[in-house]
Amino acid sequence: MTNGRKTIGAKLSGLTITIAAAMVLSACSMAPKYQQPEVFSEDAQFRYNNTNHAQIRAYDLGWQAYFTDAQLKQLxxxxxxxxxxxxLAALNVESVExxxxxxxxxxxxxLNVNGSKNRSRSAADLRGQNSDAISQSYSVGLxxxxxxxxxxxxIKSxxxxxxxxxxxxxxxxxxxxxxxxxxxxKAYYAERFANEAMKxxxxxxxxxxxxxxxASLRYQHGVSSKIDLRQAETLVESAKADYQAQLRAREQARNALVTLVGGNYPSQLAAASNLTQQFAYDSLPASLxxxxxxxxxxxxxxxYQLKSANADIGAARAAFFPSISLTGSIGSGSTSLDGLFTGPNRTWSxxxxxxxxxxxxxxxxxxxDLVKVRKEISIVNYEKAVQNAxxxxxxxxxxxxxxxxxxxxQSKSTAAEVDRNRLMQMRHDRGITDSLALLDSQRQSYAAQMNLLAVQQQWLNSHVDLYRTLGGGLKAYSDGQVPTIQNSQP
Structure with missing residues (x-):
């Protein structure tokens, strides 16, 4: 029994050596050496660049620190x-892993370990004898x-x-x-500005x-024409239509937020900050x-897609050469358990x-040729991604x-236009200015206020896009102290 176990151990050692040698021989690769495509010259610069006193990078700044609105951070x-x-993106990562x-x-x-027991009965006629027989065998192997x-x-490629x-x-x-x-x-700001536009x-x-x-009273007393009345009615209905458009924009922004947060929009939200106090930094540096x-x-x-395509070339090149595979096993077989590990009953292949x-x-x-073309496609996609970025x-x-x-x-222009409309209203109330001049002033004042809101929303969105394009948003918190709020936004 002891000698048999030693012999099996020797066989296991030999198998281990064979496997180790095979793995050493598997160290080479026929994939071409990877070289990162050059897409920028050494003196490439952005035409506009921002600076701030701390020179903090967007990708190091957590979104909890960059955004200062508690309601937005909750969402x-x-x-x-x-x-x-x-x-879905996270599950795709798990799938590819x-x-x-x-x-x-x-x-x-x-390595597979297998063991079996076989018990059978043979017919007497088939054995050429007067009685049947029952046989059994045992085997075990690696x-x-x-x-x-x-x-x-x-395989390495x-x-x-x-x-x-x-x-x-x-x-x-x-x-x-x-x-x-x-x-x-952006959806949050769309909802906030839709509310402001509704106001x-x-x-x-x-x-x-x-x-x-x-205008209706003036028309009834014959002071003004029906044209003035109809024009006033038109402006009222136009304002109502604008209000409904802003209401629709607010509801659609809210629907977008509901979808973005996974369908469970909270019934209670943190207090919203003023639209002029949304960011901790007015600017972020873009560097090189x-x-x-x-x-x-x-x-x-x-x-990484390009590196994957580069490795595929190694696998395609290796396909021209012969493949060698090994199949082997060692073990023991016997008609009884007692003799399973004895020397004469050893088996190997x-x-x-x-x-x-x-x-x-x-x-x-x-x-x-196909994988080479795919690598060229990956190179173009990489260069395109860099250029788009x-x-x-x-x-x-x-x-x-x-x-x-x-x-x-726009703020100065809007303030002037609103004040002008106020003065025109005073002149109209005193009979100095006619209705047409007043209505024209009201239209311009209204348009100026709406334009101011649109520019303010674009500015806030540009701060969001700046944070996004510079790689911000992966971290929740910055490594250092949370920066103080700088109220320099619109």
Missing amino acids: IGLALENNKDLR KQFRIQNSERFPG GVASFELDLWGK LSDSALNQYFSSREARDAAQISLVATVA VSQGVMESREKSLRL PSEMLLYRPDIRQAE FMPQISWPIFNWGATKAGL FQDVSDVLAANATLKAQYAS
């Missing part, structure tokens, strides 16, 4: 927990089932490709989170209804364009196999720089 937190698109684990497992041999030696790096696909899916999930944070903020429309509607009553390769998940996603493609060279060559950041920086001055000018 962002709910969206990150319950949003279905983000959940499992695919990588499956592919990577082929680089290592699978085996390797068809382990392919990765001499040319095909496929594993590297799957690994980069996994990394790419993680970057896609991060990009989805950044986009979600920005989308929630302006309500005030204008009440003023025009007052003017309509006055080359840094986008580090903080933009969409660019990193495209690069070893069956190497080799397969070399000969008559399918055309298909193999086409497969290599560069334009995205440039557009946001330009908007952030010009909207501030535009809002300042």
Whole structure:
């Protein structure tokens, strides 16, 4: 019994050595050396760039610190927990990770332990004797089932490709989170500004209804024509139509928020901050364009796709060479349990196999050409992602720089227009100005107020886009102290 166990141990040791040698031989790869495409020159710069006193980077600034509105932060937190698109992106990461684990497992041999017992009865006639017989046997063994030696790096290349696909899916999930944070903020501002527009429309509607009553009295007493009356009626109905349009915009923004937070909109929300106090920083630095390769998940996603395509070339090249697989087992068999591990009852088998493609060279060559074309496609997609990101950041920086001055000018213009309308109303009440001049003043005052709200919303949205395009939104909290609020927004 002892000698048998020693012999089996020796066989196990030999099998282990064989497996280890096979894994050492599997270390090479025929994939081309990866080189990152050059898309920026060393002196590339953004035309507009922001600076702040702390030079904090957006990707280091948590959204809890960047946004200062407690109600908005509550909605962002709910969206990150319950949003279905983000959940789908996370599940896709898990799916791709499992695919990588499956592919990577082929680089290592699978050891199987098996044991069996067989008991059978033989017929007397078949045995050529006068009586039947009952026989039984036992067997136990350890085996390797068809382990392919990765001499040319095909399996390693496929594993590297799957690994980069996994990394790419993680970057896609991060990009989805950044986009979600920005989308929630924009929907929130759309609802807030729709409410502000409704207030302006309500005030204008009440003023025009007052003017309509006055125009009706003047018409009844023959002081004004029916044209003036109809014009006043038109302005009232126009204000009502604008109010309904703003109401629709508010409800649609609320519906968008409900969807973004996963369908469970809270009945109680934190207090909303003033629209002039929404961000901790008025500006965020963009630094160098080359840094986008580090903080933009969409660019990193495209690069991992390129690395995956590069690894696929190694697998396609290895397909031209023979594949060698090993199948083997060691064990013992006996008609009784007592004799299962004795020396004479040992069993083993070893069956190497080799397969070399000969008559399918055309298909193999086409497969290599295909993965090379796919790599070129991945290169173009990477360059396109970088260029789109560069334009995205440039557009946001330009908007952030010009909207501030535009809002300042629009504020002064609106204040002047509102005061002008007040003076025109006083002149009209004293009979100095006719109704046409007053109505024209009311229209211009109303349009100026609505334009001011639109510019203010664009400015706030540009702050959101700046945070998004610079990679902000992945962290909830910054590593350091939460910054103080700087009230320099519109």
